[in-house]
Amino acid sequence: MNDFLGALVAAWQLVLSGDPTLIGIVSLSLSVSLTAVLLASVIGLPLGAALAVLRFPGRNAAVVVVNALMGLPPVVAGLFVYLLLSRSGPLGSLGLLFTPTAMVIAQVVLVSPIIAAVARQIVEDFWLEYRDLYILDGTSLVRTVSSLLWLGRFSLITAVLAGLGRAAAEVGAILIVGGNIAGVTRTMTTAIALETSRGDLSLALGLGIILLSLTLAINATAQFVRNTDRAAAV
Amino acid sequence: MTAWAWVRLCAASCLLLATPVAVAQEPFITVASTTSTEESGLFGYLLPAFTKTTGIQVRVVAVGTGQALKIGERGDCDVVFIHDRPAELAFVERGFGIDRQEVMYNDFILVGTEADPAHVDGGEDIVAAFRMIAETKAPFVARGDDSGTSKAEMRFWKEAGIDPKSAGAGWYRDTGSGMGPTLNTAAAMDGYTLSDRGTWLSFKNKQHLTIVVEGDRRLFNQYGVMLVNPQKHPHVKRDLGESFIDWLISPDGQRTIAGYKINGTQLFFPDAKGSPS
Numbered sequence: 001m002n003d004f005l006g007a008l009v010a011a012w013q014l015v016l017s018g019d020p021t022l023i024g025i026v027s028l029s030l031s032v033s034l035t036a037v038l039l040a041s042v043i044g045l046p047l048g049a050a051l052a053v054l055r056f057p058g059r060n061a062a063v064v065v066v067n068a069l070m071g072l073p074p075v076v077a078g079l080f081v082y083l084l085l086s087r088s089g090p091l092g093s094l095g096l097l098f099t100p101t102a103m104v105i106a107q108v109v110l111v112s113p114i115i116a117a118v119a120r121q122i123v124e125d126f127w128l129e130y131r132d133l134y135i136l137d138g139t140s141l142v143r144t145v146s147s148l149l150w151l152g153r154f155s156l157i158t159a160v161l162a163g164l165g166r167a168a169a170e171v172g173a174i175l176i177v178g179g180n181i182a183g184v185t186r187t188m189t190t191a192i193a194l195e196t197s198r199g200d201l202s203l204a205l206g207l208g209i210i211l212l213s214l215t216l217a218i219n220a221t222a223q224f225v226r227n228t229d230r231a232a233a234v
Numbered sequence: 235m236t237a238w239a240w241v242r243l244c245a246a247s248c249l250l251l252a253t254p255v256a257v258a259q260e261p262f263i264t265v266a267s268t269t270s271t272e273e274s275g276l277f278g279y280l281l282p283a284f285t286k287t288t289g290i291q292v293r294v295v296a297v298g299t300g301q302a303l304k305i306g307e308r309g310d311c312d313v314v315f316i317h318d319r320p321a322e323l324a325f326v327e328r329g330f331g332i333d334r335q336e337v338m339y340n341d342f343i344l345v346g347t348e349a350d351p352a353h354v355d356g357g358e359d360i361v362a363a364f365r366m367i368a369e370t371k372a373p374f375v376a377r378g379d380d381s382g383t384s385k386a387e388m389r390f391w392k393e394a395g396i397d398p399k400s401a402g403a404g405w406y407r408d409t410g411s412g413m414g415p416t417l418n419t420a421a422a423m424d425g426y427t428l429s430d431r432g433t434w435l436s437f438k439n440k441q442h443l444t445i446v447v448e449g450d451r452r453l454f455n456q457y458g459v460m461l462v463n464p465q466k467h468p469h470v471k472r473d474l475g476e477s478f479i480d481w482l483i484s485p486d487g488q489r490t491i492a493g494y495k496i497n498g499t500q501l502f503f504p505d506a507k508g509s510p511s
Contacts, residue, residue, distance in 0.1 A: 087309035092309070097310050180296070182277075182294070196418070197418075198437065199418060
C-alpha cells in the first residue's frame, strides 16, 4: 500500500510545487495531443462521413482497412514516421525528427483512423435514416457530408474523445520520433516511462495520476458541452 | 454558446498551445547517448555547465548503444556518446564517425539478491561468477538490447564458454529493455544482472538487490564520444559538436564529470588523454 500512498503524495507535492519542469511537460503533452487530434479530426471526420455515404467498388475493403488501422501499434506508427523523417529518409531534409512536430505527425497517423472509423459508423446510421431525403433533393456530396456531420455532431464528440484518449495515453510512437529529450520532447507519458526506468515508481505513478486527472477534466468538459448544447438544440 | 463556437474556441486554444512548438531556437546539438548516462543523472548535472559556458543547448536522445550508433549512422544526431569501444572503433572505421575521444570510465557490477542462490557474493572473478550462475541455474536477467552493457555481458558468457540463450531451463531471461527496466525485473524476480555502476547507484527500486561481484579488471567500462561525419551527413553541426567534444575532454569538463556524486560516491572517472586527473 505504501507505493500507492507514496504516488498520491508525489502527485500532490508535484502539483502544489508548481514545478516549471512539470508545467512544461504538461503543456507540451496537451499541445501535442490536442493539435494532433484537431488535425486528425479535420482528416478523419470527412473521410469517415464520405465512406459512410459513398458506394464504390472496394468500399467494404476500405472500411475494413480503416477499422483495422484503429489497432495500429503505436511503435509501428512511430517507426514509420521515424524512417520518413530521418535524415536518411525521404523527408529528412526538413530536419523534423526529435521535434514536437514529429510527435504531432506520428499521433495524427495513429488517431485519424480511430476518428474516421467511429465517424463512419455514426454517420452511416444517420445516412440510412435520411438517405431518401438527400437523394430526392439531389444534394451534392460535399453538402451531404457536412450536413450529416452536423446532424451527428453530438455523437461525433465521442469519436474525437476516443482519438484524444489514444493520443494522450500512448508512449510508443512519440518516444521513437521525439526521443524523450528533456525540455524539448519530454511529455507526461515519456516522463512516466523514464521515471519507471530509474526505479522511482512513486514519482512515475504520481505523474500518471496527474495525467489521468487531466484526461478526466477534458472528458468532463466535453460531456458538459454536449449536454448544454443538446439542451439548447432541442 | 453553440457547438460551433465551442469547436472554434477549442481550435483556437489548440493553436495557441501549439505555438511554443514553432518558437525560434537557441543554437543546439543533438547527442545520441546511452541510457546509463541519462538515467544515472549525469547529463542533468553536466549539460547545464556546458550550456552556461558556451550558450549551446544539448538535446540528448538516450537509447541503447546499438540504437545510438544507428541514429548516428542515419545522420539523425550530431554527436554520439556511448560505451562500447569495439563498436565505436568500427563506427569510425566505416567512416560514420570522426574525432573519437575517450572521456571517462566507470565499471560494471554483478547485482544479485541477498539470498545469493549461486553463491557468488564477494567474488572478484566475473567469469567464474557467470559459470556458477549457469551451473546452479539461478535466474539471470539480461538486457538483450544490443547496448554496451549487453555486449559486455555477452563477452563474459563467451569467456565462460557458455551459450546462455541455448541453455534452456528458463533461468536466462532476455528482457530486451534498458538498464532500469532490467533492474526492475531483476528486483521483482530476485535475479542476477549485470549493470553499470552509475545506473545502479541512482536506481531507486533496489528491494533485495545488492552488489555481489565487483572489481574485476574485465569490468572496466570506457565511454567514448565522437562526431558524426559531416562528409556523410552535411547538415551535421560540426562546429557546435566539436565544441561539445572539446569541452568534455578539457580540464573544465573533466573536473565537472568528476564532481558528479550520489550520496558522496563518484559515478564517473574522467580519463581523457592529456587531462590532469
